[in-house]
Amino acid sequence: MNVINPPFFGQQGFSLRPIEVLDIPDWYEYLRSPEMMAYQGWQVCSAADLAPMIQACRSEVPDAPLRLAIVDDELGRLAGTIGLGAVSQRNRSAELDFDLAPAYRGRGLAAAACRAVAGWALSTCGLFRLQAVAWDGNPRAQQVLRACGFQQEGLLRAYRQLGDKPGDFLMFSRLASDPAPDAKQS
Template identity: 40%
Template structure:
């Protein structure tokens, strides 16, 4: 699925653009750095596997991914939605960031922008995120953007062969006839 990405605050000196197959090598390079995927369920992160994944985003209607890039177009991270279920009004937020660019608010602002965009542009009522219980940086992002922790999903996904617990977070838009929240936290 291709779509016009939401804007990021200009103070970040970064923007979102559709992810492209030629991003696969840079994406793989930072995902392969020590510790980057330690607290995730990522599988094959080779350039070839990521290029195939990127091609799937372009063709598939149930997922999208944008590159977070600097003013020169350098890949800093990615953000997007998986498991987009328009019939049910929901999708799952996903993001990652090159460790060299962590601590600048990029993941927080990108995640917030995508959640608000999904509510406004796609009309989805529920944006959820599942996060490994040991992934403190990602939990902090979800807390900062105001997503609510709904509970634990026991043995939800296998991480390198071992079943692990995940937290379920969600940003749920108000029901019809009530005021819809916008995440600003």
């Protein structure tokens, strides 16, 4: 799911663009922090682990994943990423995923990016269902998803590894037929 013109998300001083290899140092720097390692279901052992992820997003295959950089325009550095994985054009569905560097939390960036990408995916890209999972111990991610119109569907027990232990995750979804979320929520 290659994208040339990502959605506008209206956060002054920040923009969305396709992720690039040049983003790897910033991305790796915050992903390897102990706080991030506790929340993510995938392990990044080195900066080199991120290159294949970026390469997969450059594919022209219809079901290829998408990853966008959330960029601090003033500093020209990566503030976070948001993307669509498990893309299925046949089923018109994908899984939304996002991460934000700890220094950029609490500014509404994740909610604004999530709202913009979800709206764009469900309208412009023709998807009907977006789903997302959030670790049951990560209330911030759950709050972002709810503020962006996602509804909780259930609990996925021992769904993904968090470090060396299985973690329980909450499943959320948003359908194209759902009402658009109020932009003032976050």
